[in-house]
Amino acid sequence: MTPDLQPSARPGGLFSELYIGLMSGTSLDGVDGVLLALEQGTWRMLAHAHRPLPPTLRQALLDLNTPGDDELHRSALAAQALAVLYATVVQAICASADVLPSEVQAIGAHGQTVRHRPDQGYTVQLNNPALLAEMTGIDVVADFRTRDVAAGGQGAPLVPAFHQAIFGRSDQTVAVLNIGGMANLSILRPGELPLGFDCGPGNALLDMWCEWQTGHAYDANGEFGALGNVKEDWLEDALQEPFFSMAPPKSTGRDLFNAEWLNRWLGPHGLTDGPLSDTDLARDVQATLCELTARSAALALREHAPDASEVVVCGGGALNGDLMRRLSEQLPGVRVGRSDTHGLDVMQVEAAAFAWLAWTHCNRLAGNVPGVTGARGPRVLGALYPAR
Incomplete structure (x- = not known):
């Protein structure tokens, strides 16, 4: 199409x-x-x-x-x-x-x-x-x-066939990354049926932590998390979640990435789901969760579509400037842009x-x-x- x-x-x-x-x-x-x-x-x-x-x-x-x-x-x-x-x-x-x-x-x-x-x-x-x-x-x-x-x-995911119809190219491999509450990838290769799978959390954990800390339902443009620093050891702990290493086909949702998962991840570091008095630490957690969404998607893309020349991002996560920046940093040499540039608004x-x-x-x-x-x-x- x-x-x-x-x-x-x-x-x-x-x-x-x-x-x-x-x-x-x-x-x-x-x-x-x-x-x-x-x-x-x-x-x-x-x-x-x-x-x-x-x-x-x-x-x-x-x-x-x-x-x-x-x-x-x-x-x-x-x-x-x-x-x-x-x-x-x-x-x-x-x-x-x-x-x-x-x-x-x-x-x-x-x-x-x-x-x-x-x-x-x-x-x-x-x-x-x-x-x-x-x-x-x-x-x-x-x-x-x-x-x-x-x-x-x-x-x-059920969207890869639609993604191929809209975003597929005849001359290069394109990936579509939809970042809603969860994140899913569609891999579109010329002349082949699309591939696709859920790759991890999208906005769900980010929104949850932001609401606990600020009272706002989401981190507008990623501004809260952008002021924090990624805790690399915490991030590595999060990436040990078995879902990330599972081979496709796979899908996920709030059955896995929910408040219980977040509290289980925070617990060893002495944190709970309540608001922190240490704003800098709260921002660091937000930054680390944002990096988790970006890095888990990038790792999946590098493993399953190293030939992708472009990543088209859609869903609410595409409106998070900090998340888009992190995706670009994780995927050097790959064009990372929003679906708007292809004629279809991210939402x-x-x-x-x-x-x-x-x-x-x-x-x-x-x-x-x-x-x-x-x-x-x-x-x-x-x-x-x-x-x-």
Whole structure:
């Protein structure tokens, strides 16, 4: 697909098939939605909308990442609230693009991952796609990961095929690094199927420590961590986490990189999850966690794609200037830049991928790449919830 962001119309003023993609990632900062015009071989971005997660919903989703009382009831309520928020994003998108719901083929709604245990044969994305279809009047495709897991795969990452369609080059190897709550790599070689895997934590640990120390949900532009110094011995301890040395296919999430992991790492150094009176030390920890995200991604890239000439960074981590600087330092001789330079805003890429996955479902095309997820073969992903 050739990046072309200018909307084109068919005779009579009708767009090519329209799909909405919705994404609320492990960073839990909000919902991003996009409207894409999709046809075989072309794509066009028509609209984007973002809505932050209300604090109560954000906390409810965070709480559901770990075992607790009355989980079934709490998860059902959270799924309903998320669907309502999704619906407001869809309405904003349609209004912005002056598009009627009846003109949209389908919504691809990923849902919110609260448990991801492919090693146990399941993955859970909270969602209420039936309610979303009812509220919007648009068909909804949801539950994308389960089919891949049922076929023996990791259920993640699902974006490498989309990344290849958007960012792949015919003359060189390109890597796409998506940094949300977790970080995942797509390796795009000319004439080959894409490779991809989760490479470690993205923003999740960074955001957690920053909130504990400053009260802010994230480190804006990395300014808090940029004032700290990396503690190399602490970093080496963190890199001993077995996940980093696992061979792909592999995926991860808050089931591993969570508050318990962070406290277990901090404990030998006499620290806990409370705020520190020593601001310099707090900044040093933030800098070390930022370096962990950068170095774990760079190590994975050097091992699995030493021929990559460019790394395209997307997701919220691309807005962290300190993290981008550290990535560049870890990858000398490699162009490290944001997806914006390729025509797709860093906060739109994953939502666009789920619009594309909805398109693959509606066209009965496989959405997974078995070499990425480890599934037994190509599978049509998702379940359809008709609007009527």
